[in-house]
Amino acid sequence: MASTPPRAATLHEVAALAGVSHQTVSRFLHNKGPFKPATIERVEAAIQELNYRPNMIARSMRTRETGILAAILPSPVTAMPTPTLAAAAELARQSGYFMEISVIEGPAQDRARRTQELLDSGRLEGVLSLGALPGMSERPRSPGTTALAILDQYDDRLRGIGPLADASALREIIETLAGMGHRRFLHIQGPQDWSSARARREEYLRSIEDLGLASHGIRGGDWTIESGYAAVSGLEEDSGVTAVIAANDYLALGAARAAHDRGWPVPRQLSITGWDDLPTARYAVPALSTVAVDQRSQGRSAMERLIALVRNEPAPDPSIPVSRLILRESTGPAPAPGT
Numbered sequence: 001m002a003s004t005p006p007r008a009a010t011l012h013e014v015a016a017l018a019g020v021s022h023q024t025v026s027r028f029l030h031n032k033g034p035f036k037p038a039t040i041e042r043v044e045a046a047i048q049e050l051n052y053r054p055n056m057i058a059r060s061m062r063t064r065e066t067g068i069l070a071a072i073l074p075s076p077v078t079a080m081p082t083p084t085l086a087a088a089a090e091l092a093r094q095s096g097y098f099m100e101i102s103v104i105e106g107p108a109q110d111r112a113r114r115t116q117e118l119l120d121s122g123r124l125e126g127v128l129s130l131g132a133l134p135g136m137s138e139r140p141r142s143p144g145t146t147a148l149a150i151l152d153q154y155d156d157r158l159r160g161i162g163p164l165a166d167a168s169a170l171r172e173i174i175e176t177l178a179g180m181g182h183r184r185f186l187h188i189q190g191p192q193d194w195s196s197a198r199a200r201r202e203e204y205l206r207s208i209e210d211l212g213l214a215s216h217g218i219r220g221g222d223w224t225i226e227s228g229y230a231a232v233s234g235l236e237e238d239s240g241v242t243a244v245i246a247a248n249d250y251l252a253l254g255a256a257r258a259a260h261d262r263g264w265p266v267p268r269q270l271s272i273t274g275w276d277d278l279p280t281a282r283y284a285v286p287a288l289s290t291v292a293v294d295q296r297s298q299g300r301s302a303m304e305r306l307i308a309l310v311r312n313e314p315a316p317d318p319s320i321p322v323s324r325l326i327l328r329e330s331t332g333p334a335p336a337p338g339t
Contacts, residue, residue: 087299228254
């Protein structure tokens with residue numbers, strides 16, 4: 001005979017075990033504190049001991065609250081914004097929500113139509129779209145509707161635009177290296193169908209001209225290590241280049257390897273900078289000077305805005321990702337002439 005599955009614990013049983021009212025447990029599950037530390041400890045212990053799981057369907061029927069948020073991504077995904085999504089999901093969980101991810105194929109118009117279907121389904125309390133939705137704008141949650149927040153700093157292939165494509169830190173790189181005596185530069189660019197790569201190329205050319213420096217040219221054309229390697233391995237012996245400005249860390253790491261293979265010590269003969277602050281950058285030999293972009297703050301800010309729309313609370317001040325130059329071992333003073 002098949003065994004009968006164990007009965008799920010109820011909210012009232014959790015309250016009885018924790019020694020609090022069922023209203024307190026309900027407020028705890030909805031993150032509507034504050035609560036005394038001892039109360040939090042007792043409720044969490046009771047939930048764990050009873051393996052309590054809220055009945056989301058029943059709750060939805062009673063309150064129209066499902067506790068579910070969704071992040072909408074376009075497809076095909078060129079580059080997954082993992083730090084942004086991870087920070088958004090973390091804040092959602094801390095606020096008492098579950099965040100799911102939906103990837104929607106097709107052009108922006110199709111994504112807008114599918115998003116509207118999700119908004120009308122009644123299954124979600126809020127939707128966060130990574131990318132613009134034609135004909136749609138942000139809206140708060142109201143009876144019978146779902147909140148919508150739009151993070152319009154990605155294009156239809158999840159490539160950074162707007163603040164995420166800001167290249168102003170590149171001027172700081174060149175100014176810093178010029179202060180170390182560098183006068184002749186090389187730029188290894190990324191693919192020019194990316195707004196961020198175009199912005200870095202344009203800022204490079206503008207800064208070189210404004211500061212009265214010399215450019216040996218622009219090479220590369222994609223984001224790969226191989227492209228960075230080829231750019232430096234093909235550099236003329238008498239080019240006079242003492243600083244390489246790469247559009248991302250992979251290009252910079254390839255450039256550094258090519259310099260090593262050619263017997264050009266980094267940074268004693270050639271300084272190299274990247275962009276993105278990948279984990280491999282700080283552990284490379286030499287450690288890579290680069291630009292860090294705080295994508296986690298962007299994810300948290302977007303989720304804070306969505307939750308405020310869900311709860312009809314005042315919108316928090318927006319948090320704009322900050323690009324920050326990090327100088328490490330791959331940059332140093334320009335070599336003396338003739339060395």
